[in-house]
Amino acid sequence: MNNQDNSKRKIFNHKAIESRWQKYWEENNIYKTPDKMADKENYYVLVEFPYPSGNLHVGHWHAFAVTDIFARYKRMLGYNVLYPIGFDAFGLPAENAAIKHGLNPRKWTEANIAHMSAQLRSMGAMFDWSRKVATIDPGYYKWTQWQFLQFMKAGLAEQKNVPANWCPSCKTVLANEQVINGACERCDSEVEKKDLKQWTLKITKYADRLIDDLDELDWPEEIKKSQKEWIGRSEGAEIDFPIKDSDEKIKVFTTRPDTIFGATYMVLAPEHELVKKWLEEGKIENKEDVENYIKEAKKKSEIERTNAEKEKTGVELKGIKALNPARKKAKMEDSEIPVFIADYVLAHYGTGAIMAVPAHDERDYDFAKKYDLSILQVVACGDLPCAEKAELINSGPFDKMGSEEAKKEIVNWLGAKMTKTYRLRDWVVSRQRYWGVPIPVVHCEKCGSVPEKEESLPILLPETDDYLPSDDGKSPLAKVPEFVNTTCPVCGAPAKRETDTLDTFVDSSWYFLRYIDPENEKEFSSMEKQKTWMPVDFYSGGAEHTTMHLLYSRFWQKALFDLGLVKDKEPYKRRLNRGLIMGPDGQKMSKSKGNVIDPDEVVANVGSDSVRMYLAFMGPYNEPGHYPWNPDGVVSIRRFLERVYGLKFAIKEESSEELKKLLHKTIKKVREDSERLKFNTAISAMMVFVRQAEKEGITKADLQAFLKLLAPYAPHMAEELWHELALGESVHTQEYPEFDEALIKEDTIKLAVQINGKVRAEIEIPADASEDEVREVALANGNIKKHLTDKEIVKFIYVPGKIVNIVAK
């Protein structure tokens, strides 16, 4: 047997305890969350809902079980806490499984949801299952379609030609956010650029607000910064450069209009409209060279083209000359400048054309050197090329003016305008795959692309057995005639349905609004419910969603806000990016590495409480570090819980003053650490307390207080002991214990005494001792005396309650 008499730990049967209390909680509806409770404030704790894959993994436990600690803690503090659960259930894995194993994606997904739900219940989390949401339910996606229609009517959703990212392996387009280093986010295949007609959402219209509204959010700075950089706002001017002997103009975007007098040539992207036009009109003398260059540029992948290391190439458009508008207006020499095409200028950024200022831009400098173009310094910033802002030179009327001032002055003087440009592209939401929400649009020969009637929603995803995507960019839905052939909702003539489905990130852009009103058949989420729950108070999720889900759903919320459909312009008040659990070898868990930890197995061995508490103990929850799973670590938490269980045999009538003090210090520490998500140090404090209580015994009242502290961390164990000690209904409906400030204060304190910054002694003094008293005690100390022999005290420093430092020579 594991339990000998010398052990204070007591083995418990975690399986019996878990099933007993999980059943009890369910039968008594402990976690059913009302929309309103008298004299309780609502608090909404959210975790990104999972994709229903085959099995729960450790990452799911880390996400849901540890956040559950926080939710339970808030609940005990007196909030009416909503902690919902659901499934983000459309998406490629189901479809790929269907193709590979001949399964039905809906059946496959629903089976996974059932299995995962059972696994999730084993966590003993305070999920309110009555609010469960799944994006594949017609009752849910009806509203996804409905919101899409509202966006369409508001001009926020439109079908247009875009340079789309095509994944040749998934055979669908992807949004920019879903292309990671030129590869598909899902399958890692290299993504191709194709011009395709796709449904897009106008997220770019919200670029400024998506940046500016970040300021009000209680989010980690690194997330805000990443989003800002992803949106990539840059402020500058749009300036027209006239073409010589023509009415045409080249519009450029520049952040440095102050350098315009040094623009000695221009560059257009090879795809620029004007190049096409001039070629057609026969204005370009070296037509063949130019056409060849364009062809070559097309062949290169995006990654090749945007590699800064690569030597710059380009071709001059012979027969075309542009005029530098500033030099011309100031009647200066050399206002006529050559025009090039070069692939270092990108068609989809700014205006697709630049004024090149080789003296003050490294890229332009390299290019000018290579093609022997003139380089003219116009800012006194040092050795060329230099981009620092400084006083202007060789700039006619603007000489001696500083860069910043000159920017505005020059733009004004030229009659140009200041403007902003963004890296962010519109969100391409159509997917050429089966397992998603059908886009509720009908294409009619007469009426064009028209929205479905709202009363026809949901447009159900049809049953089929051919899920194979095709190379021609058509969704498998195109192969289901009963689905495709319909009538126009406007004129009633025969028409064809849109066959693309929506990106799953659309489904997840509003799920938190459904949790608060899951049964509503009239609205996607009523204003009334929003008033009680929104915005989300605390949102925990993975760092990988920073520029995907987190950005999309903020946009979605803002778009709904503008339509008067939601009450908040931001969906999430506080956001936390969680860390990652690694394999025992410190590597990312993967089947091929054989370092995957199966939570079911560990839970079977040591119990749910041990697993959730170990995951909370590994490191600070609010720092997205990488924490290796230590199999011995989870066992150590189990040992801790056995000590806790053993405390019921250590109950005595009266406990020591010391233990009482320790209890109140522990309450303070655990409470504060839980609030700041430092569950690791909260657990450490509980361990210290338990060690002491075990040693000297504890009163029932003190144990009761401790169990309340433990309850959010080890809900089953806390409940078990609560009932064994006959303390009342459920520990989880109790109020959080308060600490007594008077008990935390010490009468005497231990003080380190340093000589010249080195600790030489430790003295014990009354907490309210005066400096003179402290000095007396310190100088009387034997070791201090010894170290002060032959030395003169220069200075005596006493920082009350902290330290004594004696400076001696």
Place this chain on the structure above:
RNA sequence: GCCGGAGUGGCGGAAUUGGUAGACGCGCACGACUCAAAAUCGUGUUCCUUCGGGAGUGGGAGUUCGAUUCUCCCCUCCGGCACCA
């Protein structure tokens, strides 16, 4: 290249406003128990040491009575952006 964040024992980590660096846990060592092992309990555990001490939070300088904490320079790792005009 630019911008963030981080770097602390063998390992995960702690140190809330500058005040005894290494809490708590893992691992390891020794002891108790045992025929023995495991388990358990106890003790120790940053490094060096002539046992007086000395060094020490990536490296180097600085401010301070005192620096993991503040300032400057450098190195490494992680993340975001990157031919973005």
